[in-house]
Amino acid sequence: MPTSTITSPDYDVALVGAGPAGTACALALRGSGLRVALLDKSTFPRDKVCGDAIPGHALKALAQLDPAYVAALWRTEPLDAVRRSRLVAPGGGSFYLHWKLPTFNSPRLAFDAALLALVRQHTATAVLEGATLKHVEITAAGVHLHLADGQAIRAGLVVGCDGANSVVGRRLLPEPRLARAHHSAGVRAYFENVAGAESGTTEFFFSRSHLAGYLWLFPVGAGRYNVGLGMLSELVSQHKIDLKKLLLEQLATHPGLASRFREARQLGPIQGFGLPMGGGRQRPASGMRFMLCGDAASLIDPLQGHGIDLAIRSGILAAGQVRACFERQDFSADFMRGYDEQLRQQLGPQLAHSYRLQRLLGTRPWLMNLGTRLARLPGLRGWAQRLVG
Ligand SMILES: Cc1cc2nc3c(=O)[nH]c(=O)nc-3n(C[C@H](O)[C@H](O)[C@H](O)COP(=O)(O)OP(=O)(O)OC[C@H]3O[C@@H](n4cnc5c(N)ncnc54)[C@H](O)[C@@H]3O)c2cc1C
Structure with a gap:
């Protein structure tokens, strides 16, 4: 005009x-x-x-x-008021990070x-x-x-x-x-009736099948959970990964998740969107x-x-x-x-x-496993917290 x-x-x-x-x-x-x-x-x-x-x-x-x-x-x-995060490494080991700033999902x-x-x-x-x-x-x-x-x-x-x-x-x-190296793709769906999930705790699952990314399980109040998966776009296109399919597969097979999602109900479709980083x-x-x-x-x-x-x-x-x-x-x-x-x-x-750390950890699952073991040592928990911000 x-x-x-x-x-x-x-x-x-x-x-x-x-x-x-x-x-x-x-x-x-x-x-x-x-x-x-x-x-x-x-x-x-x-x-x-x-x-x-x-x-x-x-x-x-x-x-x-x-x-x-x-x-x-x-x-x-x-x-849901959030106090801490639980990080689960590819090997299954996990540790908690406690957040200083009060916040919520x-x-x-x-x-x-x-x-x-x-x-x-x-x-x-x-x-x-x-x-x-x-x-x-x-x-x-x-x-x-x-x-x-x-x-x-x-x-x-x-x-x-x-x-x-x-x-x-x-x-x-x-x-x-x-x-592409600065772009990620993410998908998420809402669920209810997830077993063993704690209010106040956000959970992150790292796995060999979604390196340079993670699966999340976040309580959002009213008994509902935001469950999703994000990954570098270059890996998604390189390996022709269907993120929606991968999310459902992980919920059905991941040793730390399968039993917790057996009775869970998905609310609505899985939806995806880009993350310019x-x-x-x-x-x-x-x-x-x-x-x-x-x-x-x-x-x-x-x-x-x-x-x-x-x-x-x-x-x-x-x-x-x-x-x-x-x-x-x-x-x-x-x-x-x-x-x-x-x-x-x-x-x-x-x-x-964060970019340097993502490049370092995202391609080396053994480093995540080692980091998780070290972060469980009382003297090193503060270090882990500072490292991930
Ligand atoms: C799968 C996934 C999971 C994420 N998880 C988290 C998380 O847990 N925590 C977190 O902090 N961040 C998360 N993010 C990132 C977060 O969503 C974004 O960084 C944040 O929304 C950016 O805010 P914004 O205001 O820049 O853009 P947006 O929130 O995207 O808002 C943009 C607005 O612009 C409007 N708009 C778009 N185009 C037009 C147009 N042409 N004309 C008029 N209006 C227009 C849209 O309707 C929208 O309301 C996630 C992202 C994805 C994709």
């Missing part, structure tokens, strides 16, 4: 995607005086394929904005709706649901967002928080494709009048596969850059690079460490 025919109202900032990255950015822009639009193709509550484990650092970052946000999120239903259907409710309650953000971005155009004068229904929105800046298949990233990044050569996440956050900027932890915390933290960093841009009235690519620098400084070291 030619830009001269744009009729919809203008905003200073358009945040595309109302997942953890977009909602955190909107919350961090509270009180900025800027006209903010937050648009999402879905209407909430909406599902998102995920393990549903909310990392403690996600809550910590939100608490730094306002402790009331986190107090409200703890009232999400259902949820909660289905994304509920958690993301709770985040959006905070945006509605605490900010003047215009929330536009059912608004699918098709195309984005940037000129020296501004940003033009073209929606699937033919509408157009004009803004001064766009922040792409639109997830793993980001339209903003595909349209605006100079090198939009992520290398960080830790390699960080691609640019900004340019003139735009930034990318969360999965759109490939910020998933390559060792553990968590990305909600990194999405929230990058959304908050992007909000800082948005404020700086409007204060200085500078939307140039050069000035925007301040955001990339923040990502590099604040998130880069953790992602690089």
Whole structure:
């Protein structure tokens, strides 16, 4: 659509995607005086394929904005408060890690709706649901967002928080494709009536059949479990692995799981989604009048596969850059690079460490077995906890 025919109202900032990255950015822009639009193709509550484990650092970052946000999120239903993780090595040995930061698991259907409710309650953000971005155009004068229904929105800046298949990233990044080595695939389904599962404990199973990945069993409240499997995409395509089939096979045959799933009931289909991971050569996440956050900027932890915390933290960093841009009235690519620098400084070291560890452990099951034995020694438990973050 030619830009001269744009009729919809203008905003200073358009945040595309109302997942953890977009909602955190909107919350961090509270009180900025800027006209903010937050648009999402879905209407909430909406599902998102995920393990549903909310990392403690996600809550910590939100608490730094306002402790009331986190107090409200703890009232999400259902949820399961998490205190520890059980890691099971390929050889069957296991050990527990106890988490310092309090946190919980909660289905994304509920958690993301709770985040959006905070945006509605605490900010003047215009929330536009059912608004699918098709195309984005940037000129020296501004940003033009073209929606699937033919509408157009004009803004001064766009922040792409639109997830793993980001339209903003595909349209605006100079090198939009992520290398296979930095991409994982994951599948998950919900179950109930799983035997021997403990509330408060997330379980991770490593096996020779899904190296550089793991099978998870996470309680999500109301007697339900999020059960899934994730693996490097290069291995999936190299060995032509059907992840959905592998998940069911593992639940039926894995020595630590088969008896526990004998009476379990699967609730709904197994669903899959991609995980764009960080830790390699960080691609640019900004340019003139735009930034990318969360999965759109490939910020998933390559060792553990968590990305909600990194999405929230990058959304908050992007909000800082948005404020700086409007204060200085500078939307140039050069000035925007301040955001990339923040990502590099604040998130880069953790992602690089996780990437190195994933490459090391993912191909050497014996090292996982050895690590598990060592981590059971009282003096070395703290070391194991620091190693996996
Ligand atoms: C199988 C699997 C398991 C995972 N398990 C965990 C876990 O347990 N813990 C954890 O921390 N992380 C986990 N992750 C990663 C986590 O899901 C993501 O890192 C996180 O959701 C990123 O948040 P986001 O806001 O960047 O993107 P998203 O949560 O994907 O949100 C993007 C939003 O953008 C909207 N959108 C997309 N395209 C458009 C468009 N064209 N126009 C308008 N709106 C659009 C979508 O509807 C969506 O609401 C997992 C991922 C997978 C695939």
